[in-house]
Amino acid sequence: MDYLRVVWTVAGKDLLIEFRTRERVVAMGSFVVLVGVLFNYSIDTAIVRPQEIAPGMIWMTIILGGLLGVGRTFHLEEEDGAFSGVLQAPIPLDALYLGKMIANLVILGVVTVLTFVVFGLFFDLQFGSHPFVLGTVVVLGLVGFVGLLTLFSAMSARSTMGESLLPILVFPLLVPMVIFGVSATNRLLAGRPVSEVAGNVRMLGAFAILSVAAGAILFRHVVEE
């Protein structure tokens, strides 16, 4: 259980720091609300019903907000060279990755809930029919997203370009998440039966598993000297 201990310790430390500073949540939360406002004015509601494109807007907002907040996950480590200290500890590097990933997932999860609530309010959306399935879809999508983002954030933190590198690296890989996530969300919000999204859920699950596995295995190559 040493392994899990390391994972929880790292995740706990990140969440404690975030709890104290609230920097990322405030930045991402504000972003989400304001993007919602901008979206509203960017569509002509006489021609397009917001409810029809809301799922897409929600997922895009989560992606952009996630980029903003999660991309900085390794910046708090660089401040006093703290990360070098952690690397010196006798811990398995994939446990370090998982800990960071879980902390990012929690933080982005909070922001995602906020996104759904805010967009639901702004655009009068109905989430009623299958909330747990919707929740599963969202969680799986987030896991895949955060898995990749955590790995590539470690790279971008060590590059001269910083977070501006992230869209190039991460966005091409997010296409499956957007396709299946938005389609599933669309159908669930339209009240379609759960069986119609089963395939989407499977693909999102595959995406999540691949993403975390790749991240855990390749993380050491990114942080080692």
Next chain:
Amino acid sequence: MSDPRPLAVRETDPSGSPTPTLEARGLVREFAGFPAVDGVDFRLDAGSLLAVFGPNGAGKTTLLRILAGILRPTRGQVLLDGNAVDVGDRQWRRRIGVVSHQGFLYGRLTVAENLEFYGRLFGLSDLAQRVPERLAAVALEDRARSEVRTLSRGMRQRLALARALLHDPEVVLLDEPYTGLDAQAASVLREVLSALKDGRRTVVLVTHNLRQGLELADRVAIQVGGRFRWIEDRECVEASTFEALYRDVVEERA
């Protein structure tokens, strides 16, 4: 290619003890073909402190990073009690503590929380007693609940030392710990470092500060261009003339 050298400079290490605690043999580390560390040998007995002096770019930090297990050596070996250690191995990292001029500390966590974090990473179970003890040892117990970002540099160095020693390592590596400290903080650090020399721990101290280094050293080395150009027991060094000797050794290379 042979370089002429005055007889006084020794490159081989005339240690007396048969099984030294910490030993390096032929350590080399290349970066894209360029040797930052170019063949370092030394032997250290248990409880001794080796002070390594040298100009910038001599490869002192690289040497420490190899000993710390962060960098793999291109060639060469490190031995502890006569047994070769794999410096990339996690077990090795349990036995060493590292203090750098970087703090390795989280500014937003309190002093105590920083120690607890590392303690848990190392799998230490008695943190409730251990942390207050260690804080007292570096005279920081009254700041246990302060966030690290509110501490002065000198206090952070003390905390860094407490962190490095938290898991009772056998080997302690210090990379320029006096950097950025004022005279008062430096003297506090010196006291704490003297306490390190309790006969159990083997210490390698890299520093620019000739005086402080000489005060604590049992053995003295001068590293230039990736190698120890000079290594001797402290007894053989005359403190008053050391600075001149240091300059000679460094310039002779140039």
Next chain:
Amino acid sequence: MARNRLRHTGVALAVLGVLGTILVEWMVFFWVPTERTMGIAQRIFYVHVPSAWIAFLAFGIVALCSAVYLWLKDDRLDMAALAAAEGGIAFCTIMILTGPLWARVSWGTWWQWEPRLVLTLLMWFIYLGYFMVRRVTENPEQGKRFAAVVGLIGVLDIPLIHVSVLWTRSLHPQPVVVKPEGPTLDPEMLITLMAGLAAALVLFTGLFLIRYTVECLHREVAQRRLGV
């Protein structure tokens, strides 16, 4: 010296590839019959499709070399991956440029969300990421490792992207060659296509070898410069 032999082979292959391409162009314009439904514009097919195959083949090479490089840390594998990536992005670019041209003439719009075209566009960006992480890291060894990671993740994701994009509706012509029933092209078309593929493959290999040996020299010079 082995490296000179490699380079000469590379140059020979590249020249052969260029000649082959010229031959194929002749075949495309003067020999092969016009396709029934899509007309003259369909002739882009003989450039577009081989480019696509080479782009994907190159990516596979990049991924394979990257994986083994992370394991063995042999610099030659990194150089091979780099050389393959440069060839790959070149052919990828050709495919992305010819796609819209074909689409414009055949269907009236410059861009269609064809699964394969989208996949190639995304692969182009994965290639771009591959090159960028090398350049923007200060430590070149780290840059090589980052690039290898990008290459590996790219290859894992490409099938997933492919499946997901296919899942959306598609206007792309259905596969005519790689089908279970076997190719349904007229013999002349099949020959032209195979010739196009052969020429592209030879050209790619030639460029790959040249680029590899140039990179070898480049790194050696960089090393000598550091030593002085």
